[in-house]
Amino acid sequence: MQFTFKGAAAALAMSTMLAGTAQAELTGNLRIFFNDQNPAPKAAMEGMVERFQALHPALNIELTLIDREANKTQIRNYLTANAPDVNGWYAGNRMRPFVAAGLFEDVSDLWAGEMGEELASTRPALTLDGKQWGVPYSYYQWGIYYRQDIFEELGLSVPTTWEEEKANCQVILESGRKCYTIGTRFLWTTGGWFDYLNLRTHGYDFHMALTAGEIPWTDDRVRETFAKWRELIDMGAFIDDHTAYTWQEAQPFLVNGEAAAYLMGNFLVAPLREAGLTDDQLGFYQFPEITPGIPMAEDAPTDTLHIPAQAQNKDNARAFLQFVASAENQTIVNEVLGQLPINRNASVADDKFIQAGFEMLSNATGGIAQFFDRDTDAEMAAAGMEGFQEFMVMPDNLDAILQRLESVRQRVTAN
Amino acid sequence: MTVTETPAPRPPATGQWWRRNQMRVAPWLFLAPGIAFFALYVIYPIFQSFNISFYRWDGLGEPVPVGLENYRQLLDDRAFYTSLRNNVKWLLLYLLAIPGGLFIALFLNQQIRGMRLYKSLFFFPFVISQVVVGLVFAWFYNPAIGLFNPLIGLFGVAPMNVLGNPNTVTYGIIAAGLWPQIAYCMILYLTGLNAVDPEQVEAARLDGAKGWKMLWYVILPQLRPATFIAVVVTVIGAMRSFDMISVMTNGGPFGSSRVLAYYMFEVSLSEYGFRMGYGAAIAVVLFLIMMVYIAFFLWRMWREERGY
Numbered sequence: 001m002q003f004t005f006k007g008a009a010a011a012l013a014m015s016t017m018l019a020g021t022a023q024a025e026l027t028g029n030l031r032i033f034f035n036d037q038n039p040a041p042k043a044a045m046e047g048m049v050e051r052f053q054a055l056h057p058a059l060n061i062e063l064t065l066i067d068r069e070a071n072k073t074q075i076r077n078y079l080t081a082n083a084p085d086v087n088g089w090y091a092g093n094r095m096r097p098f099v100a101a102g103l104f105e106d107v108s109d110l111w112a113g114e115m116g117e118e119l120a121s122t123r124p125a126l127t128l129d130g131k132q133w134g135v136p137y138s139y140y141q142w143g144i145y146y147r148q149d150i151f152e153e154l155g156l157s158v159p160t161t162w163e164e165e166k167a168n169c170q171v172i173l174e175s176g177r178k179c180y181t182i183g184t185r186f187l188w189t190t191g192g193w194f195d196y197l198n199l200r201t202h203g204y205d206f207h208m209a210l211t212a213g214e215i216p217w218t219d220d221r222v223r224e225t226f227a228k229w230r231e232l233i234d235m236g237a238f239i240d241d242h243t244a245y246t247w248q249e250a251q252p253f254l255v256n257g258e259a260a261a262y263l264m265g266n267f268l269v270a271p272l273r274e275a276g277l278t279d280d281q282l283g284f285y286q287f288p289e290i291t292p293g294i295p296m297a298e299d300a301p302t303d304t305l306h307i308p309a310q311a312q313n314k315d316n317a318r319a320f321l322q323f324v325a326s327a328e329n330q331t332i333v334n335e336v337l338g339q340l341p342i343n344r345n346a347s348v349a350d351d352k353f354i355q356a357g358f359e360m361l362s363n364a365t366g367g368i369a370q371f372f373d374r375d376t377d378a379e380m381a382a383a384g385m386e387g388f389q390e391f392m393v394m395p396d397n398l399d400a401i402l403q404r405l406e407s408v409r410q411r412v413t414a415n
Numbered sequence: 416m417t418v419t420e421t422p423a424p425r426p427p428a429t430g431q432w433w434r435r436n437q438m439r440v441a442p443w444l445f446l447a448p449g450i451a452f453f454a455l456y457v458i459y460p461i462f463q464s465f466n467i468s469f470y471r472w473d474g475l476g477e478p479v480p481v482g483l484e485n486y487r488q489l490l491d492d493r494a495f496y497t498s499l500r501n502n503v504k505w506l507l508l509y510l511l512a513i514p515g516g517l518f519i520a521l522f523l524n525q526q527i528r529g530m531r532l533y534k535s536l537f538f539f540p541f542v543i544s545q546v547v548v549g550l551v552f553a554w555f556y557n558p559a560i561g562l563f564n565p566l567i568g569l570f571g572v573a574p575m576n577v578l579g580n581p582n583t584v585t586y587g588i589i590a591a592g593l594w595p596q597i598a599y600c601m602i603l604y605l606t607g608l609n610a611v612d613p614e615q616v617e618a619a620r621l622d623g624a625k626g627w628k629m630l631w632y633v634i635l636p637q638l639r640p641a642t643f644i645a646v647v648v649t650v651i652g653a654m655r656s657f658d659m660i661s662v663m664t665n666g667g668p669f670g671s672s673r674v675l676a677y678y679m680f681e682v683s684l685s686e687y688g689f690r691m692g693y694g695a696a697i698a699v700v701l702f703l704i705m706m707v708y709i710a711f712f713l714w715r716m717w718r719e720e721r722g723y
Contacts, residue, residue, distance in 0.1 A: 072686050076474055097689070101475040185579075185667060241558040243579030243668035252559070373687070382687035390669035393581075404493065411488075415471065 026056040030316040032063045033078060035071035035088035040270075044336040048137075051332075052323050059316065079103040083308035085317040091125035091302040092370035093211075093377060095133050098306075104133045105307035110318060115325050118343045121361075122302050125370055134306035135321040137330060140339040141357030142192055142299040142371075145268055146261035147254065148283040150177070158283075162200075162228070162290040169237050172260045179237040181259035183245030190388035191372030191381075192263050195299050198225045200290035204297035204367035211375035213413045217405040223398070228290060230395050243393060251275065263287070265301065269353050270338060284356045297366030301374060302342070383408040461702065468695035474683075478692070485696035494670050495697070498678040501585050502654070502704075505674060508589045509596060509653035513645045516600025517638075521630075523601070524608045534605065541598035549662030552591035553578065578664050581671035588672055592659050596652055600645045607641030608634075647712060654705060675701040 034045045042065055049063050064084070066074060071088065078084060079098060089095065098104045110116075111132040116123065122136045151157070151168075154175055159165040169179040184190050198207045202221050209215050210222065232238065239253050248271065253259040255275045262268060272282055286296065305324055307317045323329055330341035335349045340358055348358045361368065373381035387401040433440075468485055472478035489495050523534050540548065556563050556577040564574040577587040611634060619633045635642070657676045660666060666673040666681060673681070675697055683694025 069686075073684065076689075080475070097473055097475055101473075103475065186665065187667070241576040241579050244556070244558055244576050249557075249559070378687040379690065382681075382685075386667075386669045389667065393579075393668060 025058060026316050026319055027058045028060065028316060029313050030059055030061045030086070030320060031084040031313075032061065032320070033071075033084040033087040034063060034065050035075075036068050037065045038068070040337050044138075044333045047336060048324060048329060048333055051329070052320055055323070056319075079308050079310070083310035083312075085307065085311040085313045086305050086320055087308055089134065089304055089306050090370070090374055091122065091134070091136060091304050092374035094370075094374045095126075095304075095306075096128060097378070099128050099133050103309050105309050105311065105314060105317075106131045107134065107307060107318070107321065108132045110135065110321060110325075115322060118327065118345055119325060121344070121368065122342050125302050125368065126304065134304040135325050136302045136304045136342045137324050138334050138337050138339045139300045139302040139342055139361075140266040141361055142196070142263070142265050142301075143287055143357070143360065144261050144263050144285050145254070145272070146283050146285065147257060147277075147281055149281045150175075150257060150260045151283070158285045159288045161288050161292075165288045166231065166235070169232070169235060173236060177257065178239045178253065178259040179232070179235075179261060181239050181250045181253035181262050182242045183247045183250030184242045184389045184392060185244060185246050185249075187382075187385040187389055188371075188373055189247050189250075189264075190392060191385050192265075192299065193229065194225070194384070194388050195369060195372050196263065196287040197228050197290070198222075199297045199299075199366070199369065200287060200294065201225045201228055202291070203294040204369065207297070207369060208367070208375065211369075211372065211380075213377065213380065213409050217402045217409055222402065226391065226395075226398055226402075229391070230398075233392060233395050238392065243389065265299075266339065266353055266357055279352050284353050286360050295366035296364055298361055298364045298368055299371050300340075300361055300364075300368045301371045377412045380405075380408055380412050464695045464698045464702070466695075467691055468699050470692045472691040473689045474691050475689075481692065485693050488693065489696055489700065494673060494678060495675075497670060498673045498675045498697075501672065502674045504585055505589060505592075505653040505656050506650065508586070509592065509649050509656075510646070512593050512596035512600045512649050512652075513642065515593065515597040516602075516645065517604050519597065519601045520604035520608060524605060538598050538602055540595040541602070543595070545592075545595065545658045546662050548591055548595055549588075549659040552587070552594075553663045556587055578672075579668050581668055584664055584668065584672040588656075588659050588663050591663065592652070592656060596649060599648065599652075603641045603645050603648075604638060607638045611637045643715075650708060654701075654708075675704075 032045075032049065034041075036042065036045070045063065045065070049061055053059065053061050066088075075087065075089065075098075078087070080103065083103075089098075095104065108131045111119070111123065111126075115135075116132075119136060122139065123132070126132045126134055126136060146158075150172070154171050156168045156171060159168050172179045182189050182193070195207070198210065201224055206215070206221065210217075210219075215222070239250070239259050242250065247264070250262070251268075251271060252275075254262050255272065255277060269282070286298075289296070305321060307314060307321065311317055324333075325343060327341075327343045327345035330343040330346040334341040334346070334354075338349070338351065338354065340348065340354060340361065348354055369375055372384065376384060383405055387405050390397055391401055467478070469480060469482060470478035471481045471484070519537055523530065523537060555561050558564060558574060558576045558579070563577065568574065575583065577583050615633060615637070616629070619629055624633060655676060656674055657680070660672055660674060660677045661680075664672045666677050670678075679694050679697040679701065680688075682688050682690050682697065688694070
């Protein structure tokens with residue numbers, strides 16, 4: 001899919017030009033490969049490009065939208081041959097193969113100024129080898145989405161500690177429901193559970209060291225995390241047969257009230273609303289504390305834009321990234337996306353879940369993790385999530401699973 | 416194009432050469448495009464895979480030569496053995512399509528009004544894409560909405576999570592794969608049955624042969640060419656059982672339904688893959704296994720051509 005915005009935005013240009021910008025007039029080309037074709041991200045990106053075009057009417061912008069999954073393999077081709085000027089990707093370790101191969105442009109110069117301060121919360125996620133390699137435009141919170149009406153019916157309140165969480169779960173189980181729905185067919189959903197159990201049991205620093213491959217998987221502290229997980233598994237807290245479902249196929253259990261909660265990212269809200277749950281039925285709470293006193297850290301996967309090292313129009317690309325990072329743009333874009341802006345001067349949409357997420361992440365004193373498969377090496381992520389799924393079905397295999405993960409870790413770190 | 420390829424009459428010198436060698440050169444000219452593409456897209460990649468399997472390479476940076484390291488890793492890779500075991504299961508159980516197809520073909524080989532309709536209905540599963548078959552069966556097995564559990568419930572069997580259980584998942588996928596494969600074998604046998612000599616059947620009947628004896632000693636020997644083709648396509652079908660696994664389980668739960676072809680894809684080309692060297696090593700192993708079968712197949716073809 002390709003669009004040219006030049007003509008369409010001409011009218012808009014007149015009005016916004018009056019507002020005036022300090023930037024010099026840009027000419028030439030700007031080719032953007034964006035990695036999402038879903039309606040909301042598509043609208044957000046097109047809006048972004050249209051407004052940028054209005055600022056620079058002489059610029060010839062070409063936007064190509066690539067399917068989210070297809071982009072994960074295509075990026076390898078387009079970064080090495082016929083690179084665009086800007087491309088969409090993810091923060092964290094997911095950037096590493098391209099940074100290591102010299103395919104991403106170092107954009108530390110952009111981060112050096114005012115922009116770096118405004119985006120400070122995600123600076124660590126965009127930093128590898130002491131340099132920044134891209135600019136974030138949006139992120140979203142993870143947490144527990146639950147059925148408020150079921151909680152009210154059973155007289156439960158939102159838990160803040162592990163003991164309360166388990167006590168609640170016991171009541172829910174006795175009412176003939178399951179505590180949590182989950183669909184592990186595509187494995188990644190298990191990563192959310194591991195992240196939160198590990199972050200809450202041992203804290204951010206331990207979690208990041210583990211995902212960076214610095215701590216053996218056979219470490220006793222890792223076992224403690226799995227022991228917490230096992231408490232829930234032994235209670236029968238998760239729905240049966242979760243290996244057969246995708247994350248979408250697991251939603252009906254929550255919608256039909258057969259399960260009371262779902263640990264998921266904020267993108268869950270849209271399909272649940274569509275399925276008929278109102279804001280009175282659906283609630284959100286932060287994953288409760290496990291080890292008392294550990295600062296709360298959260299998963300908040302960040303979506304980013306990068307400049308390929310082989311880009312033809314790097315000056316235009318830099319100007320665009322600067323525009324993307326601005327408070328005004330992030331406010332508009334995240335309103336459309338239904339997600340959170342990263343720029344601290346941007347304002348947040350008036351939505352129950354987005355507000356809750358904003359508050360939670362603003363107070364995430366422990367730190368912000370990306371997600372298991374973005375914080376770890378790709379090979380480690382695949383082996384890890386496969387192990388988590390096996391553990392959820394056969395918790396007795398834990399020793400064998402950890403041995404296997406450890407041998408993968410050793411191979412990955414040796415390389 | 417070279418001069419030799421231009422058609423005859425124009426310059427006398429080349430024309431004479433062409434006339435003298437026409438018979439010898441023409442077949443090679445016709446074969447040339449096929450040979451060129453086969454060499455470029457089949458033969459060359461085989462050697463390329465062999466070569467890549469001695470490197471560690473993520474597809475982006477510089478390949479690092481590691482000798483036999485990838486193969487050493489394969490030897491203590493649990494996933495590799497699971498895949499290998501599953502390949503054997505596929506190979507053996509997929510062969511059930513041959514007797515299955517034969518009996519349906521025998522059943523359908525009669526003169527009844529509307530037989531063509533029944534035949535096409537039985538052939539239908541082969542016409543639809545493997546991906547669709549996989550999807551339909553995945554829904555069929557789905558423990559929440561599928562028809563499979565109510566169905567076995569009629570016989571008093573407890574509900575099962577076929578695709579989510581490591582012990583049943585491969586059989587579940589093979590069953591789905593058998594559905595179109597049986598239809599394929601059926602069609603092969605139906606055409607074979609058309610060629611069965613009615614006089615031989617008549618003679619056998621006069622000699623008192625019927626039922627199983629008739630089938631085994633009179634019909635089956637005449638169906639040998641059909642059986643041969645059925646075995647070939649079924650074995651190949653079992654070996655490239657990739658799409659169904661990808662659609663129905665993604666190799667899961669925790670890798671228990673992988674086969675070598677799928678594992679190779681997962682390691683080298685999927686979202687978390689890009690270990691090209693390791694993937695190539697798996698491909699080499701799969702190639703060597705296939706080679707045994709292909710060699711047998713070629714040897715048989717050659718023997719038959721010589722008229723034994």
